[in-house]
Amino acid sequence: VRILAPQPIMKNFLNKILLRSNNHNYLNTSINNLTKKTPINKIFEAITLYSSEAEIRYVGGCIRKIISRERVDDIDLATNLLPNQVCDALKKNNISYYESGIEHGTITAIIDANKFEITTLREDVYTDGRHAKVKFSKDWKKDASRRDFTINSIYSNQSGNLFDPYNGKEDLENGFVNFIGDANTRIKEDYLRILRYLRFFLNYSKQPHNLKIFKILKMNIGGISKLSKERLLDELKKIIKLDTVEKLSNDKLSLELFLMIFPEIKNIEILSKLNLNYKKILKEKDFIFLLSLMIIDNTDNAEYFLYKFNISKKDQKRIKIISNFYKEKISNKSFSERSMNKVFYYSGKEAVDDILCFKMVKYRSYNKNLMQLRKLFKIRNIPKMPVGADILMTKYQISEGKQLGHKLKKIEEKWVDNNFQISKLQIENIIND
Numbered sequence: 001v002r003i004l005a006p007q008p009i010m011k012n013f014l015n016k017i018l019l020r021s022n023n024h025n026y027l028n029t030s031i032n033n034l035t036k037k038t039p040i041n042k043i044f045e046a047i048t049l050y051s052s053e054a055e056i057r058y059v060g061g062c063i064r065k066i067i068s069r070e071r072v073d074d075i076d077l078a079t080n081l082l083p084n085q086v087c088d089a090l091k092k093n094n095i096s097y098y099e100s101g102i103e104h105g106t107i108t109a110i111i112d113a114n115k116f117e118i119t120t121l122r123e124d125v126y127t128d129g130r131h132a133k134v135k136f137s138k139d140w141k142k143d144a145s146r147r148d149f150t151i152n153s154i155y156s157n158q159s160g161n162l163f164d165p166y167n168g169k170e171d172l173e174n175g176f177v178n179f180i181g182d183a184n185t186r187i188k189e190d191y192l193r194i195l196r197y198l199r200f201f202l203n204y205s206k207q208p209h210n211l212k213i214f215k216i217l218k219m220n221i222g223g224i225s226k227l228s229k230e231r232l233l234d235e236l237k238k239i240i241k242l243d244t245v246e247k248l249s250n251d252k253l254s255l256e257l258f259l260m261i262f263p264e265i266k267n268i269e270i271l272s273k274l275n276l277n278y279k280k281i282l283k284e285k286d287f288i289f290l291l292s293l294m295i296i297d298n299t300d301n302a303e304y305f306l307y308k309f310n311i312s313k314k315d316q317k318r319i320k321i322i323s324n325f326y327k328e329k330i331s332n333k334s335f336s337e338r339s340m341n342k343v344f345y346y347s348g349k350e351a352v353d354d355i356l357c358f359k360m361v362k363y364r365s366y367n368k369n370l371m372q373l374r375k376l377f378k379i380r381n382i383p384k385m386p387v388g389a390d391i392l393m394t395k396y397q398i399s400e401g402k403q404l405g406h407k408l409k410k411i412e413e414k415w416v417d418n419n420f421q422i423s424k425l426q427i428e429n430i431i432n433d
Contacts, residue, residue: 028160030066031058035158039111040075044158046093047079055080057155057163064151067172068204077118078155080138083107086118105136122146127189141165148186148193149200150178175206184216191223195235198257202247209253221260229309236262237287242279245271264305265294270362277366281357289354292319293362296326321351322358335359335370338419344377345416352377383420387411387427396431407431
């Protein structure tokens, strides 16, 4: 029997059907695996057995990521139980929890060091651009309607059956980032949605910007000043990832909007058009290093950013070490093993790696010598100075005080400068000087 090949129209139709089937199977399998292979099934059991009306579903980012075939790194859940009922259900099943945001209906359950946020269905009563006053609900559609984008309003039970009232799955597959309802209204409810739109557009859009929406975003840009620096920084961390920033630097409209919010991030073009060597380096590095590349210049720009956004002391120190190194006059000698020994001893292993990677990426100077230095210092341990205060006091009869501290410092500088070696004669010369 000879089977005729399908005509183009029929073939396309069949392909679409098969694609949908494959997507549906993948989605079902992935959500089933998420339920079975993580301890979250204990939460589903605790909630659903609480009463005959109790329901709980996956929602938001985890479903969006499964549909997009991304790695799921956090799990949010929605339920029609009230927060006190959620606590009661968890307690009855010996599941630890804490009230992470109970005024907004959020309880965080903890199982085997894994955290799962469970939020009661809500409706907005009042919003002011940064906060929302809510009332609890049992209506899944109303909970979906208060969310920002269609691609974030997709729910699923533990078996992979979707509740998708705003066709978020279809928007995600077609690459549309659509607000739920009127864009201007949604933005004024929470101005962080300007940045969230930008992040989702860069990560998921397969379409050009809707110019009408883009105009509304720009019109509301002043509302960003109402937001806490903590919320802005948290959203910035989600955007400053290598693939996202690369797209951002190549999208004129997205970049324009981004720089209106973060004008201090002046050097974003550094992360565009990178070859595989540079990408490999940057994939090993974190947000703070990527940030340093984009804010460090020959001005006080980096210091202003650190002050404005109240970066942690540890991260401030790290960025300042890189900034101060490059504010000095640098040459090839600055990147010798001897010079890096000083950085290594006084600032640590991470500082050496940051400085070398900064040199390679910012100045496009990827080379074997710098890579060898990276490898050398990654396996090297910080040495301990062989001469201490006790030796100077007993052997050389130097009494405790300023002179002792001064001599120790001179000996240490000589030892570091000489690749962590110092002779008895060199010590005596410093003591007798």
